[in-house]
Amino acid sequence: MTARTRSDRRRAEILRAALDVIAERGYRAASLASVAERVGLTQQGLLHHFPTKEALLVAVLEERDQWDAVPDRQWRLDLLASLVEYNAMRRGIVQTFSALLGESVTEEHPAREYFTRRYASVRADMARLLRAEYGERLPSGLTPAQAAPLVVAVLDGLQFQWLLDPDAVDMAATFRHLLVLLGEPDH
Amino acid sequence: MTARTRSDRRRAEILRAALDVIAERGYRAASLASVAERVGLTQQGLLHHFPTKEALLVAVLEERDQWDAVPDRQWRLDLLASLVEYNAMRRGIVQTFSALLGESVTEEHPAREYFTRRYASVRADMARLLRAEYGERLPSGLTPAQAAPLVVAVLDGLQFQWLLDPDAVDMAATFRHLLVLLGEPDH
DNA sequence: ATTATCTATAGATCTATAGATAATGC
């Protein structure tokens, strides 16, 4: 599981530092020097492992894809609620990707395509999950495809409210309120 | 309504250019020079009107507060849907404030406090609106205070999905699906 | 007179390249 070669370990260290720095400053304002400093390297030393700043961002995004690679047959709505609960304990990671999402809507942002593709796929997965849970119609009459972007929007929107004011917003409890709105599945 | 003095007009021009540049690059990556260029000024000329970059940001945020100053007694849920529809025609503005929101969760961002305060107040307004519409319980059994952060989250979350892929997400239609989930008010 | 704008510039950054040296692993 852990990186094998010396080089892989170094890359993993750098990636973790990059996640932290991006959480603190976003990608554009994150400097290679500040990432390098956290792992005891010079900025030029870091560039030996990732040849450009963008290569480092790409590696960050690829890592995220690995976390998310949960076989989606196993997903259920109540497990989604647990995921939200879990995220509420990993503020740094949530902040990293919320900051990246925010930046990604600006022009020529190197993560823009990534997020565009990702949301298309997340909406599709969510629709599938809802279909598995409810069949072709939710109790409200909405189709899974209609409800999917709503559920995804709630997940992201809640993260921003929570990051700005963790004491004012209980992400997990609020997400469960969405499940109330969606209605109880029949099964 | 329009700015009166020469100076006020100039400031208004600069503000509009700043909104555009922030939409394109975010605040941190927006340079004073690029804002100045759009109004035919040098960067130093711009600084005559806004003494620091942060002062310019503050002015941008204050302007937003003015737009939002709709007497909230007049708000109703279906008017919110029209607002979403309207926003779908103002991509630039939506992008400006989505980018700022995204950046604002990073440390020491000059808009962080602004957004924290703003969301507290937006949630309170939304709860008030829901109470006016539904009374103390929505059809689902949720209280207005429980549903408010959800509705706000949907508004923001949809904006990100729409900005990334306008053709894939119909903001207004999807928001109306949320209204279906909330249920028809009795009155 | 006052306000607006410009030129010049200081002082910080930032990314990336070139090439030397140090450390590691056959």
Place this chain on the structure above:
DNA sequence: ATTATCTATAGATCTATAGATAATGC
């Protein structure tokens, strides 16, 4: 031998200050 890291540095930026000049409005 190869990989990792460093020093040196080019070439772009960026914000902000200082002080001169141009334009505007009593």
